[in-house]
Amino acid sequence: xxxxxxxxxxxxxxxxxxxxxxxxxxxxxxxxxxxxxxxxxxxxxxxxxxxxxxxxxxxxxxxxxxxxxxxxxxxxxxxxxxxxxxxxxxxxxxxxxxxxxxxxxxxxxxxxxxxxxxxxxxxxxxxxxxxxxxxxxxxxxxxxxxxxxxxxxxxxxxxxxxxxxxxxxxxxxxxxxxxxxxxxxxxxxxxxxxxxxxxxxxxxxxxxxxxxxxxxxxxxxxxxxxxxxxxxxxxxxxxxxxxxxxxxxxxxxxxxxxxxxxxxxxxxxxxxxxxxxxxxxxxxxxxxxxxxxxxxxxxxxxxxxxxxxxxxxxxxxxxxxxxxxxxxxxxxxxxxxxxxxxxxxxxxxxxxxxxxxxxxxxxxxxxxxxxxxxxxxxxxxxxxxxxxxxxxxxxxxxxxxxxxxxxxxxxxxxxxxxxxxxxxxxxxxxxxxxxxxxxxxxxxxxxxxxxxxxxxxxxxxxxxxxxxxxxxxxxxxxxxxxxx
RNA sequence: GGGGGCGUAGCUCAGCUGGUAGAGCAAGUGACUCUUAAUCACUGGGUCCAGGGUUCGAAUCCCUGCGCCCCUACCA
Numbered sequence: 220x221x222x223x224x225x226x227x228x229x230x231x232x233x234x235x236x237x238x239x240x241x242x243x244x245x246x247x248x249x250x251x252x253x254x255x256x257x258x259x260x261x262x263x264x265x266x267x268x269x270x271x272x273x274x275x276x277x278x279x280x281x282x283x284x285x286x287x288x289x290x291x292x293x294x295x296x297x298x299x300x301x302x303x304x305x306x307x308x309x310x311x312x313x314x315x316x317x318x319x320x321x322x323x324x325x326x327x328x329x330x331x332x333x334x335x336x337x338x339x340x341x342x343x344x345x346x347x348x349x350x351x352x353x354x355x356x357x358x359x360x361x362x363x364x365x366x367x368x369x370x371x372x373x374x375x376x377x378x379x380x381x382x383x384x385x386x387x388x389x390x391x392x393x394x395x396x397x398x399x400x401x402x403x404x405x406x407x408x409x410x411x412x413x414x415x416x417x418x419x420x421x422x423x424x425x426x427x428x429x430x431x432x433x434x435x436x437x438x439x440x441x442x443x444x445x446x447x448x449x450x451x452x453x454x455x456x457x458x459x460x461x462x463x464x465x466x467x468x469x470x471x472x473x474x475x476x477x478x479x480x481x482x483x484x485x486x487x488x489x490x491x492x493x494x495x496x497x498x499x500x501x502x503x504x505x506x507x508x509x510x511x512x513x514x515x516x517x518x519x520x521x522x523x524x525x526x527x528x529x530x531x532x533x534x535x536x537x538x539x540x541x542x543x544x545x546x547x548x549x550x551x552x553x554x555x556x557x558x559x560x561x562x563x564x565x566x567x568x569x570x571x572x573x574x575x576x577x578x579x580x581x582x583x584x585x586x587x588x589x590x591x592x593x594x595x596x597x598x599x600x601x602x603x604x605x606x607x608x609x610x611x612x613x614x615x616x617x618x619x620x621x622x623x624x625x626x627x628x629x630x631x632x633x634x635x636x637x638x639x640x641x642x643x644x645x646x647x648x649x650x651x652x653x654x655x656x657x658x659x660x661x662x663x664x665x666x667x668x669x670x671x672x673x674x675x676x677x678x679x680x681x682x683x684x685x686x687x688x689x690x691x692x693x694x695x696x697x698x699x700x701x702x703x
Numbered sequence: 704g705g706g707g708g709c710g711u712a713g714c715u716c717a718g719c720u721g722g723u724a725g726a727g728c729a730a731g732u733g734a735c736u737c738u739u740a741a742u743c744a745c746u747g748g749g750u751c752c753a754g755g756g757u758u759c760g761a762a763u764c765c766c767u768g769c770g771c772c773c774c775u776a777c778c779a
Contacts (some may be wrong), residue, residue, distance in 0.1 A: 226747075230731075280741075317730095352713080354715055361715090468773090701769085701770065
């Protein structure tokens with residue numbers, strides 16, 4: 220890309236040259252230093268320290284100058300006094316610009332106003348910035364710029380950096396927790412021959428060496444289950460899925476998932492994992508159990524145990540115990556009446572069965588009201604065709620939808636391990652397109668997969684919950700945008 | 704997919720019913736040895752997203768395109 224020449228760039232190139240002539244090479248080398256956060260924490264008047272970071276502000280007072288240095292761990296004030304610096308070091312200081320990265324050594328000092336500072340005795344240039352940083356007070360505020368040039372967002376906005384450290388820590392603590400419970404972290408193929416484990420359009424690619432097309436995975440599920448067949452009984456994978464579908468506030472085409480499988484377990488084993496994992500993440504990552512979610516700052520308490528309730532019981536709770544005995548016309552009339560009362564817009568076009576109507580009612584008037592963490596269980600088979608039926612009622616499947624703050628956070632399953640039933644369901648789903656069935660997966664099931672509990676959650680969505688962000692783009696470092 | 708909004712200096716933003724562009728921060732010069740978004744004085748800085756149209760005249764009105772945001776719909 221052509222570098223635009225503007226006044227800032229020209230001036231900075233000029234000052235870079237002048238600095239070089241004074242012995243300050245513009246791009247330095249390894250510089251041993253202490254983190255600013257540590258310097259602040261172990262502050263001791265008069266102590267000698269070396270620090271390094273980016274200049275965020277310069278308050279020039281003539282012979283005594285104050286700078287704010289940011290090294291990513293903290294901000295700290297540097298003082299450049301003529302008395303304390305060599306003539307060259309002081310003269311060279313005047314050529315520094317905002318955004319430059321410097322190393323400085325000197326002694327710690329508290330100003331009259333009580334600001335902990337470093338009086339610089341010697342300093343060195345580590346990296347010259349040719350571009351003018353954003354305004355010091357507002358930082359970079361344009362959302363598009365924040366996404367496209369995240370490095371600028373990160374360097375100027377402390378909250379942005381903090382948010383991504385939360386994400387980083389979350390990944391670490393998910394691993395730590397699952398490892399501590401005896402789960403092994405595994406990696407399965409991202410480049411696959413056919414996209415399975417979910418219903419989504421894949422991205423296509425090609426193996427040159429094999430002269431063979433492939434897809435990028437939409438879920439790791441089918442490979443993880445092969446591991447259960449093989450006797451790896453407790454596994455998890457933390458990695459990316461790729462779905463070639465809509466991009467909006469809650470969907471990025473590549474997103475991070477955590478799938479967990481436990482052999483000899485079921486849906487309830489997965490509930491137990493969530494009840495252990497979520498409090499652990501709250502405690503270790505954000506230091507509190509109660510998260511304020513959304514614009515209305517609804518407090519959500521992640522302290523277990525979480526509510527467990529059957530889908531039908533939730534519906535009865537709103538529509539009455541006799542709902543499922545009523546004729547369809549009566550149900551329709553009742554649903555409309557209650558919707559009107561609550562000012563909810565039901566989408567009833569093409570709704571011709573009790574199942575569809577009930578689900579619309581659940582979707583629009585029940586799920587949204589489930590604020591505290593809730594496992595909605597015993598869901599109609601039609602909504603989750605590939606799942607295993609409840610032993611006592613084949614019209615229901617033994618799964619949960621984990622709902623928090625009125626939104627579905629993740630599903631959990633008693634996994635289908637009957638290869639004949641699984642094939643039937645897959646064939647049903649594939650319709651004419653029988654090629655879409657992963658025969659090797661079925662074959663694996665035919666070798667015998669233990670009864671298994673499985674769970675998959677979107678890490679991005681979880682980060683959104685824990686950081687109070689309502690856009691996935693705010694928790695993905697480089698969200699997908701159109702070419703500018 | 705449908706609807707709405709936005710795009711102006713490096714950054715944050717003003718710019719009314721059309722009259723050739725403004726502020727703050729940032730930058731340059733000068734003053735200042737305890738500042739905190741330092742202060743004061745002076746100075747420079749623009750493809751008003753792109754292209755077309757209406758007009759004597761367009762940042763402003765109209766059309767098309769590009770990008771972003773929001774609402775809504777769809778989504779194992």
